Amino acid sequence: MGAAPASRDVTSYGMGLAAPLALFFLIFFVAPLLQLFWLSLHNDTAGLHWGLGQYLHFLTDPFSLGVLGSTLLLGAEVTAVCLVLGFPIAWLYQRVGPKLQTIIILIVLLPLLTSVVVRTFAWIVILGRQGIINATLQSLGVIDTPLKLLYTQFGVVIALAQVQMPLMTLPLITALGRIDPNLDDASCSLGAGSWRTFFRIVLPLSLPGVIAGCTLTYAAAITAFITQSLVGGGQMLFMPMYLYQQASTLQNWPFAAAISIIFLLAVLAVVSVFTTLGRLSRGYGGA
């Protein structure tokens, strides 16, 4: 198929049609990122003295490393919660009729399209001192004084998990839909129980979906700075807000650029680990 000249092949279009967007990306996406990298290699805010000072500063500063560590940990926690809650949704989706399927999809989809500020605001209402959880627990007599839920790690994780849940659930639904239902029956009729069938057959075969979902959820959770800052409050600092403070409030552009590059590399590293796992899992489950 590669031998036929593209212009003769009526089913494909020339690569020239991609030129406008490629040019647009070159000027407004690639060039800015290169400029960001260039500036991060300077020791002074004016960008005159070359050096690795910004990176050294970040990598030897316990505070900066702590921010990076807590951001990566936050992503892992949110991804784990999304996986545990999202997988049963995808499982249920495959077992119900088309009417319920549409309802489930729309429930999953709605938060994805609702404004992030609105969704985060909802969690402030739920987790606050007079919020729904504290009010319920107090009226039941379980607690006397309101629990502190807002501005805690727990609050940030649960809010982010809800906000990012669609990114996990949609690939899982796709992956589970591709599994031959006969495999499930075969496993059961051969004497394996439901739990065993799930962990030995369904879960391994859905790994490509699990990995796709984890990649999207992780990348979204660590960059979601509206939810991080509103639910986390001032005491908890994560990479996006750290970057924004350095760039906007302190006007320290070279250091902000170095933070950005380190953050970009961290995201890329996680994505490529997941992508490699995805390739391996396709070889494993793709028979």
Place this chain on the structure above:
Amino acid sequence: MSGRKRTLEAISFELVMTVIAVIALVIIIAPSLVVLIVSFTSGFSLRFPPPGYSLRWYAELWNAWQLHFAAKNSLIVALWATGLSVALGVAAALAISRSRTLSARLLDSLFMSPLVLPALAFGLAALMLFSLVGLPVSPLTLVIGHTVVCVPYVVRNTVAALAQLEPTLLESSAVLGASRLYTFRRIVLPLIRPGIIAGAFIAFMSSFDNVPVSLFLRDAATDMLPIRMWQDLEGKLDVTIAALSGVLIIATVALVAVMERVTGLSRRLTS
């Protein structure tokens, strides 16, 4: 004996999975419902359940000119960014969708990369470049920045729609003497239109909701709705924001319902 044991085992499995799934679905939907209910409160706080119900905060919203101004800016930028994304994205999708060459795959990765890279880092980078070349931040820089982060949705949905197109349709059209342009207008475009509309819709919603790019690329005079709401929430917990959230939630539900009819949005995102 073993049959009974297996049934119990199967029931325990189905029960656990169903219960977790229902809890998860409740967690997903509850926040929107809570905000909707609170927005109709007659009180001054965000207490739940509200002490009484009224439309006072929606009436308040009617006079909140700052929010109107921000909403208008967000709408204009989102419309321009969506238009530009469709023009650039559909053309690029046509070029890369049926090509298996390395350059097509590389371009595909490039066009998708704004989806995973931190938008805040991109916003800062774009601001640095614009200030280097002496282009002041303005609605124009906003539209450019938003287009970069929104165009992946158009490309992805259009590529997916093109992938489902039967090549034989195009071949028969060519055999019957139709020109490429005629085939495109009469065969290809009608078949991929729902995909383009779905992509444009998601691009529009994500532009309207964008904070990280807008934070860096807007000028002082251009207030954007999600930033205005965010800053209001950082300061005080205003019930007007609950009413505005109510409006946004209802508008989103209505738009999704329309899009489900027009494009089969839900099937599109799970295949």
